[in-house]
Amino acid sequence: MYQWDFSFIWSYRWLFVNGTVVTLLFTFGIVVLGLAVGLFSGLLRLSRFAPLRWLSQAYVEVFRCTPVLVQLVWFYYALPILSGIEMSATTAGVLALSLYGGAFYSEIIRGGINSIEPGQTEAALALGMTPSQSMRRIVLPQALKRMVPPLMNQSIIQLKNTSLVSVLAVPDLLYQGQAVAHDSYRPLEIYTLVAVIYFVILFPLTLLVGRLERRLARAD
């Protein structure tokens, strides 16, 4: 029977704190950038001009249909060779994960906008609004409300995906955990603690999403 012993972990506490901070900052960065990319791509997908729709669809499919770990490695090792631009592991990680998340956000945003009845746009246009005024004032405010739960779900997945940047030696929570495991020879305790930290951050968020979804279901 394995003898669990968590007592030694206290001496590594700052590594875990630093790792958690890096993970949270990383998540914040890729969620914000991903949402910006996703909104842009989602609106392109609804454009009147077919080439813009194709461009957006191509982007979404490329990032949806390749594994995110492959994308990370590709951005770090292959892109600098092709473009001649050296980038740090952090930059490559932010770029790859933002674009990966953006592809999913894009589909959520497109779906949310499409879920608003065409009569809303017609009524806005009939008042004399331009299509962009109608989108900003009438369609987006209603669509955003419906998008919030799926967007939050995707962001939770994004937080978990940040653990993949540890393969590029970005010092996130998982990377620090690996370092501590090598140092202490107690991988069981370390990786259990790492899992618990992720869970403690994410579980309240999933509860919040559930509450938002129920409130939205009541409002409709």
Place this chain on the structure above:
Amino acid sequence: MTAKIEVAALSKSFGDHQVLRSVNMSVGSGEVVALIGPSGSGKSTLLRCLNLLVTPDGGRVRVGGQSLDFGTSSRLPGTASLAKFRAGTGMVFQQFNLFPHKTVLGNVMEGPLTVRRMPRAEAETLARALLGKVGLAEKADQYPARLSGGQKQRVAIARALAMQPEIMLFDEATSALDPELVGEVLNVMRELAAEGMTMVIVTHEIAFAREVADRVVFLRDGVIVEDGPAKQVIDAPQQEATQAFLSHFHRQRDN
């Protein structure tokens, strides 16, 4: 009298289906015209061409001083000129299409605020006056979801009037309403007509058309079959198609 609305050689197809076949129509200032006809006759499409929610394939649409041409030779008007054109025409929809995320007052203020760039206080005064006119002053702070169908449609009329349009278009404004709620909406429309608003009404309410409209236009298969004074077209239709369409209404009335 110069016409307020003028439609010339208007045509529209959806795919292979030709919905409007070179329609000519004019509506005088202050005139109320009812468009009637079987479903699929093109009456709703014709109405939607008047504020360009449907873009005609060919022909000309003029409302007041604004005129737009459609056809192979001319480029399609841009979004800004379409918006400017529509700002002068009010439209009321079968399904109301109120903005559910805004209060009743917010719905009525939306056009003046966003399109006319009217100061908020002025827009609110205008909106409250119009809500009073349609008998819903006390509902200003409610959300549309809390209103009955008849109340929703009256708010929709106030919302369209807030743009101070030159003409009002009604697209089967009472078709989605429970029978007992139709009257309150027709009353508002009757008042508007009496005030001299130029109105084009697509309707199945033949009795209402007969009473309120100056003229009735009967469409079938994208063509105007009969066009004349309301009482004449409804009581003594000249064309066989019009007679057939109205026979159901007459049977009901005679019983």
